[in-house]
Amino acid sequence: MKRICTFLIAMLMMASALNGQHSVARQWNEVLLESIRHDLGRPTVHSRNLFHISTAMYDAWAAYDDVAVPCFLGNEVGPYQFLFDGVEIPGDPVSVKNAQNMAVSYAVYRLLKHRFAHSVGAGFIIPLVDSLMLSLNYDTALVSTDYTQDGPAAFGNYLALSIIEFGFLDGADEEFDYEYDDLFYQPVNPPLAPSSHGDPSLIDLNHWQPLAPDSITPRRFLNPQWGRCTPFSLNENDLEVQDRNGVPYYLYHDPGQPPYLDTATLGGLDDFYKWNFALNAVWSSHLDPSDTTMVDISPAAVGNLTSLPTTEEEFRAFYNFFDGGVADSGYDLNPKTGAPYESQWVPRGDFGRV
Template sequence: MDLNKDWMKRAMWAMGLVVLGYTSVSAQQHTVAHQWNEQNLEAIRNDFARPTVHARNLYHASILMYDCWAAYDSTSAQNVFLGQTFDGYTCPFDPEALEIPDTPEGIQEAQEVAISYAMFRLLTHRYSDSPQAESTMDNILVQMIIQELDPGFTSTDYATHGAPALGNYIAEQLIAYGFTDGSNESNDYASTCYVQSEPNILPEIPGTNGLQDPNAWQAVELSFAIDQSGELLTETPPFLGPEWGEVPGFALRDSNLTVLENGG
């Protein structure tokens, strides 16, 4: 396989696990989509506790997997992102260029392969800087090798290479979209203009620490805290997503959305 040195080392380790019979019960009993959902959830456990960030990750993963399935579906299924204009971002797609297998078994295999490559690319991108990134990268590499897929295959030319390239292509496009959706992903989701107006809450000390506006958000400052991934926190966690009112969410309708200006 044409892998870089880092992936080669991980691949050798993963192959050892496979040779030793390391396969999960879920891999034997559940769909490929379910298995990759589990990989995403485990990656979240290995990351910092960031509910808004991970809700977005789960949403984008769902879009990827659905579109990989719908691209090969012969019914009236319509893509959500692939070949559509989604939140102002256009994802080009030529359905005539994609070869559809002529048997149900072939279609299912193509869907599973596309899903796997799309999720592998997305999870690699989104969790490569998480505190336990090494564990996450090992997990998803094992998943690919169990499915006998080459993680070093990076082509996005789905007209020539079919399902693996389609998965890579959808992931590439959705990752690019993610840099435009208002989440400020390129700067690790940092706030661009929000400024905390009240002092931190100090649960270990009596009093309000000079609180003036009880309706304003306050950070919780602890002398000692361990994150969900087992990491010792050296900084007080900031406000997550204070400017995300216009970042598309899977469960929020426009009729339910109220955007408040600062001081409004």
């Protein structure tokens, strides 16, 4: 019991420290990031969480602004219509700010409680979320979504509920814990047990191989079905629908086929696949803090590319294999001053690590 009390006090102290230093949006962002740190490493899932929760904060703020236009509210987003009748905007700036803070807090609070309810780190995350609401003096028992009658708190609850409903329809398969069926992806190679020596069961070097850390349960490919998930900042012009095993497979900004390992001729660095890996290894050596090579990172030496490589020959010419850098020419003059840029020489290792 003593340990639990100490933990809760620590959560309150953390929330109170944030409360005194930053905006409400910043405080909730910090809680969101801390929640992600205590969850599994799921970059696709958490990029969606960041998208939805940041949009919730923006819409909660925008609803009480005379100029801003909400992103979700009042719009059809993917398969979901975000109904919105508007809110009553207070007449003085202080009341407007208070309404925005309250709406933001209730919206993010409800979303975080929903999205991380079954997280492996829920024992840490949920008390942290509760502690920030407590430090902001908001009543978590207020669950109304009737924002026309119950004000900013109910509006925040309504906004969160709308995004939760949207999240069950956006193609992410959230209701199934983001799992997918085998129509979308089936590994060609059997799982590799890292504790075993070698990989005698490998079938195709040019295909992904799942890992089975416990030699029994293989890791699954992350969300191969998410091409159909309602995106952020992508539109139909970016989309290509392909066929995979008779199932529509959605790809945004399809980069085409990657370099494949030539398993027949084994041509050394003539093999484009091996050249890519060797380039990465050589450039990794540039990160050495003891590397004495200096590079000019000013606009006089960096930038002003007129085209990007698209073929193997162009890629090989574009990247400086041994010294690092690409085939850019820099700029002759500063357009503001009309004078040449001054050189900015820095250690290559420092620049590479940044």
